[in-house]
Amino acid sequence: xxxxxxxxxxxxxxxxxxxxxxxxxxxxxxxxxxxxxxxxxxxxxxxxxxxxxxxxxxxxxxxxxxxxxxxxxxxxxxxxxxxxxxxxxxxxxxxxxxxxxxxxxxxxxxxxxxxxxxxxxxxxxxxxxxxxxxxxxxxxxxxxxxxxxxxxxxxxxxxxxxxxxxxxxxxxxxxxxxxxxxxxxxxxxxxxxxxxxxxxxxxxxxxxxxxxxxxxxxxxxxxxxxxxxxxxxxxxxxxxxxxxxxxxxxxxxxxxxxxxxxxxxxxxxxxx
Amino acid sequence: xxxxxxxxxxxxxxxxxxxxxxxxxxxxxxxxxxxxxxxxxxxxxxxxxxxxxxxxxxxxxxxxxxxxxxxxxxxxxxxxxxxxxxxxxxxxxxxxxxxxxxxxxxxxxxxxxxxxxxxxxxxxxxxxxxxxxxxxxxxxxxxxxxxxxxxxxxxxxxxxxxxxxxxxxxxxxxxxxxxxxxxxxxxxxxxxxxxxxxxxxxxxxxxxxxxxxxxxxxxxxxxxxxxxxxxxxxxxxxxxxxxxxxxxxxxxxxxxxxxxxxxxxxxxxxxxxxxxxxx
Numbered sequence: 226x227x228x229x230x231x232x233x234x235x236x237x238x239x240x241x242x243x244x245x246x247x248x249x250x251x252x253x254x255x256x257x258x259x260x261x262x263x264x265x266x267x268x269x270x271x272x273x274x275x276x277x278x279x280x281x282x283x284x285x286x287x288x289x290x291x292x293x294x295x296x297x298x299x300x301x302x303x304x305x306x307x308x309x310x311x312x313x314x315x316x317x318x319x320x321x322x323x324x325x326x327x328x329x330x331x332x333x334x335x336x337x338x339x340x341x342x343x344x345x346x347x348x349x350x351x352x353x354x355x356x357x358x359x360x361x362x363x364x365x366x367x368x369x370x371x372x373x374x375x376x377x378x379x380x381x382x383x384x385x386x387x388x389x390x391x392x393x394x395x396x397x398x399x400x401x402x403x404x405x406x407x408x409x410x411x412x413x414x415x416x417x418x419x420x421x422x423x424x425x426x427x428x429x430x431x432x433x434x435x436x437x438x439x440x441x442x443x444x445x446x447x448x449x450x451x452x453x454x455x456x457x458x459x460x461x462x463x464x465x466x467x468x469x470x471x472x473x474x475x476x477x478x479x480x481x482x483x484x485x486x487x488x489x490x491x492x493x494x495x496x497x
Numbered sequence: 498x499x500x501x502x503x504x505x506x507x508x509x510x511x512x513x514x515x516x517x518x519x520x521x522x523x524x525x526x527x528x529x530x531x532x533x534x535x536x537x538x539x540x541x542x543x544x545x546x547x548x549x550x551x552x553x554x555x556x557x558x559x560x561x562x563x564x565x566x567x568x569x570x571x572x573x574x575x576x577x578x579x580x581x582x583x584x585x586x587x588x589x590x591x592x593x594x595x596x597x598x599x600x601x602x603x604x605x606x607x608x609x610x611x612x613x614x615x616x617x618x619x620x621x622x623x624x625x626x627x628x629x630x631x632x633x634x635x636x637x638x639x640x641x642x643x644x645x646x647x648x649x650x651x652x653x654x655x656x657x658x659x660x661x662x663x664x665x666x667x668x669x670x671x672x673x674x675x676x677x678x679x680x681x682x683x684x685x686x687x688x689x690x691x692x693x694x695x696x697x698x699x700x701x702x703x704x705x706x707x708x709x710x711x712x713x714x715x716x717x718x719x720x721x722x723x724x725x726x727x728x729x730x731x732x733x734x735x736x737x738x739x740x741x742x743x744x745x746x747x748x749x750x751x752x753x754x755x756x757x758x759x760x761x762x763x764x765x766x767x768x769x770x771x772x773x774x775x776x
Contacts, residue, residue, distance in 0.1 A: 227675065228590045232598070235583035235646065238575075239601045243643050246616035247608075253619065304518075307511035315500060315508055324512075326755055331519050333697070333751040335704035337720045338740040341727065342526035345537050352525055352539040381519065410504050439609020442706060446727070454611050461615055461711070474612050481609075 254471035258464075265468060273472035283456070287476060290452045293373055294437035298430045300377040305384040305429065310418075312385075313392035314400075325389070332382035337442065343375045344446050371447040376437050383436070384429035391425020392418070427493035434484060438477040453477055523744065530737040537733060552738035561722035562742075567634060568718055569702040572641035576698045577691065579642070580649025585683075588657040589665075605644040613644065614711030621712065632714025640712040641705060645698035652694035653687055660686045693757040696750035704747050719743055 255269045277283045312324045331339075346352045347367060354364040365371050395418065403413040441454025453476060460470035500508075525539075533543040552558050580602075587598050605613055621636045630636075664686070668678040706720045713721055723739055726732040 228586055228592060231582045231586040231590075235579040235586075236598070236601070238579055239605075239643070239646070242620070242639060243605055243613075243616070244601070246620040247612070250612070250616040250619060304515060307508050308515040311508040311512045315505055326752070327516060328519075329755060330748050330751055331523065333700050334523070334747050335720065335740070335743045337704065337706050337723055338526060338743050339522065341723065341736070341740055342522040344727075345529060346522060346525060346539075348537065350538040355539045378518070378522065381515075385515075410501060435607075435609065439611055441611060442724070454609070457611055457615070461618070467615075467619060470615060474609070474615060477609055478612060 250471050251475070253468050254475055256468040258466045258468055263465060273469050276469070277473060277476070283473070286451050286453060286456060289369070289450065290438060290454075290477070291480065293369065293376065293452075294434050296373050297376040297380065297437050298433040300373070301381050301384040301433045302388075302426055302430065304377070304381055305388050309385050309388040309392055312389045313395075314397070325386075328382045328385050328389075332386070336379065339379055340375060340443050340446050343371070343378065347371050347374075347447060368448050369450055372444050372450065372452075375443050375447050376433075376440070379443070380433040380436050383432035387428040387432075388422065388425050391422050391428070395421045424492040427488050427491045431485065431488055431493065435477075435481050438480060526737065526740050527744070530741040532734065532737065535734055536730075548734045548738045552735045552742075555735055557717070557722060557726075558719075558735065558739055561717045561719045561739075564634065564637075564716055565703055565719040568637045568641060569699045571634070571638035572645050572702040573695050573698045575638065575642035576645035576649045577695055580646045580694065580698075581653050581687070581691065583646070584650045584654040584657060588654050589662070599650075602647045602650045606647055610705075610707035611711075614640070614708040617643070617708065618711040632712060633716045636712045636714070637709060637716065637718065640708045641702040644705075644708065645701055648697045648701060649691070649694035652690045652697070656687055656690035689757045693754040696754040696757075700747040700750040700754075703750075704743055 253265075254273060255271070257266050257268065257270065257272050258264070259266050277287075308324075308328075312321050316324060347364060349366075351364075357364050365374065399417055399421070400413060403417045408416065439454055441452055441458050444450055444452045444455055453473060457470045457474050460466045460473070528541060528544075529537065530548060531544040531546065532541040532548075533545045534541060583598055583602060586592075587595055617636070617640050618632075621630075621632060621639075625631075625636070660683075664682050665678050668682045669675075673681065704720050705718075706724065709718055709721055710724070717725065719739060720743065723736055723743070726736050
């Protein structure tokens with residue numbers, strides 16, 4: 226009795242407002258837009274998915290989105306490892322606390338402002354070209370490299386924190402044992418630290434990968450290329466083709482479901 | 498393995514470089530807010546406060562700030578209520594589908610923001626518009642609350658797991674009714690966790706963009722105002738000031754939430770779980 230009182234409001238809200246909306250959206254993916262009347266026609270079929278599959282443009286966009294998401298994930302893993310290891314195993318308790326705050330604050334601070342900051346830095350007469358100029362190097366400008374760089378920047382804290390937590394859980398005695406048995410730094414890293422940290426690494430990669438897959442504002446602000454999200458957004462807004470937008474939106478969701486299943490097998494969920 | 502001094506030095510340098518990478522762009526945007534020149538050419542020639550006055554006098558900025566505050570407070574209030582109820586149910590009762598509740602709560606931020614936004618947008622337009630409720634403050638609050646619940650939920654449930662049930666049982670044994678037990682025993686134990694959750698929910702709502710673009714209609718929150726004005730070169734000095742304002746108003750709550758919940762796991766976990774809401 227009491228339980229149902231407690232649960233009624235939150236479950237009612239989430240199931241009615243949210244799950245209901247999602248289900249309708251998923252059903253809408255099987256509707257179609259009448260191109261003459263611009264009305265949504267409720268006859269069911271796979272036509273939207275067929276368009277997605279057969280069109281070279283949409284396939285290229287999907288490949289670009291997934292490719293950059295993968296590149297961002299690898300970049301963040303490489304960048305996060307040294308700082309996470311330093312926090313977990315080298316820094317004293319006080320420095321560690323400060324570092325956690327130093328990583329948490331930018332994680333929570335405005336997404337849009339960070340993208341905007343990079344837009345200013347990357348532009349023609351911005352800070353990056355200015356500082357690379359004396360070295361004779363050109364900056365990346367706006368484009369795929371810029372999207373990769375900005376995404377790597379945005380999601381880095383989401384990789385550092387789970388990795389730090391995972392590395393902290395490795396007992397120091399394991400590292401000592403490896404050393405006593407003759408393991409040098411590289412050997413210990415490869416045979417002891419890396420395998421033990423892998424679930425945490427996969428946990429972090431869930432964020433870096435999925436956040437990149439669903440984004441549309443960063444590509445819009447620092448490149449002229451399209452991600453899945455840009456096509457979806459354009460179809461909801463300008464083209465008013467909700468069925469096609471809904472169909473394309475199922476692609477990142479499906480990729481994430483597969484990714485999550487693989488991540489669960491790697492034991493990543495205990496590290497979340 | 499003892500970590501050799503050379504490796505330690507390397508790690509220290511890498512840590513410094515990574516921190517610089519994280520903070521330099523934020524520092525640059527803050528510097529631009531004080532830029533004396535109208536254009537965004539680097540390096541900036543000098544520093545001035547004049548854009549702050551202009552920004553605070555700008556009616557668009559004031560309206561958007563006011564809208565953001567109302568939306569943030571509304572969403573936080575709803576999230577506090579629903580998140581607390583759900584966390585008490587999950588931590589204090591055993592029932593069929595208990596695991597599903599945690600899953601349901603996380604879902605709105607685990608899915609890409611564009612999916613959440615689209616789904617809510619379609620529903621609002623078909624369900625609410627016939628009742629004469631258009632997109633605006635109300636729908637922004639509904640959207641934000643949906644993904645803010647998880648922050649309160651995670652903070653409160655972490656606290657409930659650490660506080661012993663025996664205190665509540667003792668209170669009931671001594672004759673207190675359910676409400677009195679909540680009022681005098683459970684609530685005081687939860688107070689700081691609730692406050693931390695509320696601060697984070699507010700921070701989350703305050704700079705959300707994607708779901709908001711689908712639920713705001715013609716109304717503008719501060720991030721939506723920034724997005725709309727990025728393409729207007731005239732407005733950029735004011736955009737820079739607003740950007741700094743948004744950094745401050747989301748960083749301050751996070752700082753206090755961090756101090757309140759003490760142990761970092763309580764906040765780092767929901768922080769990472771809250772990932773999706775950023776995008």
